[in-house]
Amino acid sequence: MRLAETVTFGGSGLNRAAELRGDAVAQADMLARGRVLPVWRGKPLMQADGLGWVGSDSVVLHHAGAPVFLGFDADQPCFAADISDWLPEAGAEAVQAGFMDTSVQRHPGLPDSFAFAELRAAMLRLTAREAELAATAKAVLQWHRSHGFCAVCGAASAPVMAGWQRSCPACGAQHFPRTDPVVIMLVTHGNRALLGRSPVWPEGMYSCLAGFVEPGETVEAAVRREVWEEAGIRLGAVRYLSSQPWPFPASLMLGCAAEAETEAITLDPAELEHALWVTREDMVSVMAGTHPQIKPARKGAIAHFLIQNWLADRLD
Known part of the structure; x- marks a missing residue:
């Protein structure tokens, strides 16, 4: 797929400089002159115009664990640090439960323009390089915590x-x-695409079917198994399209196109609340947000990317 790496969190050409990871002297020098992205309980520090970088001597990092070297943005060394042990002052907004945490937390040592925010809520306002840095930071720091x-x-x-x-x-x-591999598939049957929804999703939200790849399984086999298990549909041809790092907490979404050989839907209620076939014409209104029953997959997610490019005939 020619547009594969234009997906959110897709490759921006970040120089990760892995050869310097074991060089303690170089790491100390780069940290002193570089910049650090603090991450609090999975939330990167944000500003209105992008990520909220701080210097290595920032008061915010007094609560930080060992920094992780992310790589170079141009000539700028970039690091990330987990400050999850910091406790917001009394009166700060509580972290909300549910599909997505929309609360923000502000550190008293920073201007009010800085705030820790859920990456899914902020990802569309990041540049490709910022998105790759933020996804890398969030995934690696979460791995250390767990x-x-x-x-x-x-x-x-x-x-x-x-x-x-x-x-x-x-x-x-x-x-x-x-990194946990997850297949996500745009299943089509003629002029229609298959959408499903999880019981825990917001009302009306639908997306492509997806599931984890099991040990000893190819990507194609995982696509066929997941669609059969969740919706009772048999697939024919399966082809890979694009991938997306999805640091929630540490998945790699493997986007595929699949052709359905059957169309009758038999739901697994433990996986899906509902699934249906949507025509290309109806999908246009879904993606525009004007469909009376179906809300689209979140912008920035690979499901939205795959459907959008299917409608534009760009899945090549």
Whole structure:
């Protein structure tokens, strides 16, 4: 797909400079002259015009864990740091439960123009480079928070290699950030596309079907299995289109196109609340937000990207 990497969080050509991760002297020098993206409980620091970078001596980082080296934006070294141990002052907005947290948190050591915000709510206002940096920061820092102990012997592990590895001092095991592959598929049958909705989604919201790739499974097999399990539809040809890093918390969405060989829908109620075939004509109004029953997938998500390009005949 020629437009594959224009998806949100797609490749911006970030120079990750992996060869410098093990160079402690270079890392210290780059941190001193570089910039740091603080992340609080999965929320990157934002400003009105993009990400909220701070210097390595910022008061915000007094609560920070070991910084992770993200790479270079032009000649600028970029790092991320988890400050999730910081507690907002009394009276700060509480983190909201639900489909997406829309609350923001402000640090007293920063101007009011800075705030920690949910990345899904802010991703469309980021440049391609900012989006890649933010996705990388959020995913790697979340991995550190959830993998603090050795999976081999259970001892506490420590970050090494500029945050791109954890080392166990007890048994010597080395652990690396994980990414979970997820297939998401635009299933078509003639002039129609298949949409489904999870019971926990906002009222009326529909999207492409998706599911995790299982061990020992190809991408194509995962597409066919998931659609059969969730909707009872048999697929024919399956082809890969595009991928999207999706750091919620650490998925890689593998976008595919699939041709349905059957059309009768048999739902798995544990996975889907509803699924239906939508004609191309109706999908135009869905994507425009004018359909009376169906709301589109969130802008910035690969499902929205795939459907949009299907309508424009750009899935090549």
